[in-house]
Amino acid sequence: MSKQMKEIQFPSASYDQWKEEATKALKGKPFESLFTKTQEDITLSPLYTQEMLVEKLGDQLENQISTIRSLKEAEGFNVAQQIFGGTTEQFFANLQDSVDKGNNYITIDSRTAFEWDNESLAKLANILTTTPFKLIVQNDNDPILAVFNQIEEKQNIKGFIISEKQFTLNGFENVRTFCANSATYHYEGANAVQELAITLALASKFANESSFEEVSKKFFVNFAIDTQFFAEIAKLRAFKVLWKAFAAAFGVDNPQAIPVLAENSLRSYSKLDVYVNLLRAGNEAFAGVIGGADVITVHPHDVLSKPTDQSIRIARNVLLVLKEESRVAEVLDPSGGSYFIETLTAEYVEKAWDLFNQIEEAGGFDAYASAGTLQADLEEVYNARLQAVETRKESLIGTNIYANPVDELPTETNPILSDVKRLAVPFEQLREQFKLAQAKIGVLTYGKLKDFKPRADFVAGFFATAGNIPEQSGELLTVESATQWLQNANYDYVIVAAKDDDAKELVPALLSNKPENVILDVAGKFKEEQDEWQQSGLNGFIFAGQNIVKKLNEVLESVKGVQQ
Known part of the structure; x- marks a missing residue:
C-alpha cells in the first residue's frame, strides 16, 4: 500500500447529512417510514x-x-444439547456419543418414552458425577430426581434443574434449582x-x-x-x-x-x-x-x-x-x-x-399472575404477533411467504412440544384442511403476460401457503374469450389476475355470465368498484396486507359450499 493511500482520509457525515441523502432515496416517502415500532413499544431508528x-x-x-x-458467569459458552432416545439403550448410547463429540452439558427432559427405573437411574447417576447437566423436570416429585439419592460425592456434582417450582437438593451445593x-x-x-x-x-x-x-x-x-x-x-x-x-x-x-x-x-x-x-x-x-x-x-x-x-x-x-x-x-x-x-x-x-x-x-409475581393480568398481557402480545404473521408484516420463510406448495406435513408429532404456541400453526392447519377439501382453483389471467404476471405470481404465492397450486388460464386477450373460459372452466374457485384498467372492464362482463357453481374473486384492491361488484355476485378480493389465514379459511368454507 502506498504512502499516499495510507494518508487518505474520508470525510465524516453528520446525521443531518445522512438524513438528507436518505430522504432523496425514499423518492417521496416520508423519512419517518424508516423508523420501526417493536413489540416492546420501542421505536428503532434507521441510524444510531x-x-x-x-x-x-x-x-x-x-x-x-x-x-x-x-x-459474565462463564468464559465463553458451553454446549448443552438435549439427549434423545426411544429406549434406555438408545438413550444412553446417544448420551455417550454426544459427550464424545463435544457436548459440555448433557440436557435431559424427563418426559422420555421410557420409564426411569432403578437400573437406568444408577447408570445416569454414574454419568452425572463426571459430566455437568441440565435437567428439565415437571415438579419436585419427578421420577428422574431419584437419581440424586444414588450419588454419594455430592460436592462434585454440577448442573441446573429447570422446574416451574423451586426446590433445594440438600448437600448439592453446585446444583442450581431456583x-x-x-x-x-x-x-x-x-x-x-x-x-x-x-x-x-x-x-x-x-x-x-x-x-x-x-x-x-x-x-x-x-x-x-x-x-x-x-x-x-x-x-x-x-x-x-x-x-x-x-x-x-x-x-x-x-x-x-x-x-x-x-x-x-x-x-x-x-x-x-x-x-x-x-x-x-x-x-x-x-x-x-x-x-x-x-x-x-x-x-x-x-x-x-x-x-x-x-x-x-x-x-x-x-x-x-x-x-x-x-x-x-x-x-x-x-x-x-x-x-x-x-x-x-x-x-x-x-x-x-x-x-x-x-x-x-x-x-408480586403470584398476585400478578393469579389476578389474570399476566395472562391478559401475554395474550395481547401473542395475538399481535400472530396478526403480524398472518398479514405478512412479519415473515416466516417457507410458511407464510416463499412457501413450497408440494411440501408435505410430517405425520409424527413430538408430544412434548405439541402445546407450544407456534406462529406457524394456523398455516399448518390450512394445509391439512385444503388437502382434505381437494379444492379446484384456477386463475383467469387476462391480457399479455407482462400485464397479469405480477398479480398471478402473488396469487400463486398466496395459495402456496395452503399447499395449493392454482392452474392458470394463460393469456386471454378479449372479454369474450375470458367469459367463455370461465363458463367452460371446471373449477370451484377462480381468481381474476389482470391490471387495474383491464379488470375494471372485464369483471362486470364475467359477473354477468358467471356460472352459479363458481366462486369468483379478483386480485387487487378496487375500493370504488367493491360494493357494486359484490352486489353483482363477486365473492371478494385478494390483496397484499390481507390476513391470509382469515381469507383462505373463508375461501375454504365457500368451496365446501359449492362442492356439496
Whole structure:
C-alpha cells in the first residue's frame, strides 16, 4: 500500500447529512417510514450515532458496559444439547456419543418414552458425577430426581434443574434449582421487556421466600432466543444490568454473576420446509453467543416431529462451529460499544425495570399472575404477533411467504412440544384442511403476460401457503374469450389476475355470465368498484396486507359450499 493511500482520509457525515441523502432515496416517502415500532413499544431508528448514545446514557454508558462484562458467569459458552432416545439403550448410547463429540452439558427432559427405573437411574447417576447437566423436570416429585439419592460425592456434582417450582437438593451445593424460566412466558407470546421483568419478579419471589444470599447460590435464568437478532442480544445483555440493580435493592453492590442459559426459540419453528428451522437455529444461537449466554441449547430442525441422528448432529454442530471456528466466544461482550445495541440494551433495562416495579406494586409475581393480568398481557402480545404473521408484516420463510406448495406435513408429532404456541400453526392447519377439501382453483389471467404476471405470481404465492397450486388460464386477450373460459372452466374457485384498467372492464362482463357453481374473486384492491361488484355476485378480493389465514379459511368454507 502506498504512502499516499495510507494518508487518505474520508470525510465524516453528520446525521443531518445522512438524513438528507436518505430522504432523496425514499423518492417521496416520508423519512419517518424508516423508523420501526417493536413489540416492546420501542421505536428503532434507521441510524444510531455516538452523539445519540451519549445523549441517552451519558456517564451511565461506561457503567452499563462494565456491568455486563463483569457479570459474565462463564468464559465463553458451553454446549448443552438435549439427549434423545426411544429406549434406555438408545438413550444412553446417544448420551455417550454426544459427550464424545463435544457436548459440555448433557440436557435431559424427563418426559422420555421410557420409564426411569432403578437400573437406568444408577447408570445416569454414574454419568452425572463426571459430566455437568441440565435437567428439565415437571415438579419436585419427578421420577428422574431419584437419581440424586444414588450419588454419594455430592460436592462434585454440577448442573441446573429447570422446574416451574423451586426446590433445594440438600448437600448439592453446585446444583442450581431456583430457575426463572422465561421460556415458558416466551412461548405464551411475551416480548423481551416482559421476559426480563418476569425473571426479576421470580427472583424477588424466591428471595422473599428464602434470602437473597440463597438466591445468589441457587438462582439461574433460562431464556428462549427468537429470530430478532439484535433484540435478543440486547435482551441477554440487559438482564445483567437489571440483576445488578436488583441486587442493589438488597444492599449488595457487587453481586456474583448469575448463570444465563439459553435455547433457540421454537416459537418461529415450522413443520413446513423444516430446513429453514436450521437457519433460524443458527441465527438464534449466534445471538445467544454474542449476547453472553453461558450455556446454550440448539433444538434440531425436525424436533417438532421426530429428530433423527442427522438432525441431532447438525444441531450440536451449529454450536461447535460457533465455538471452535468463529472464535466469537473468545471475545468478551462482542457487541459492546455498538451504538445500536447499547441504546437498545438501555431501553430494555428502563422498560423492564418499570414493569418489574409494577408487578411488585401489584403484590408480586403470584398476585400478578393469579389476578389474570399476566395472562391478559401475554395474550395481547401473542395475538399481535400472530396478526403480524398472518398479514405478512412479519415473515416466516417457507410458511407464510416463499412457501413450497408440494411440501408435505410430517405425520409424527413430538408430544412434548405439541402445546407450544407456534406462529406457524394456523398455516399448518390450512394445509391439512385444503388437502382434505381437494379444492379446484384456477386463475383467469387476462391480457399479455407482462400485464397479469405480477398479480398471478402473488396469487400463486398466496395459495402456496395452503399447499395449493392454482392452474392458470394463460393469456386471454378479449372479454369474450375470458367469459367463455370461465363458463367452460371446471373449477370451484377462480381468481381474476389482470391490471387495474383491464379488470375494471372485464369483471362486470364475467359477473354477468358467471356460472352459479363458481366462486369468483379478483386480485387487487378496487375500493370504488367493491360494493357494486359484490352486489353483482363477486365473492371478494385478494390483496397484499390481507390476513391470509382469515381469507383462505373463508375461501375454504365457500368451496365446501359449492362442492356439496
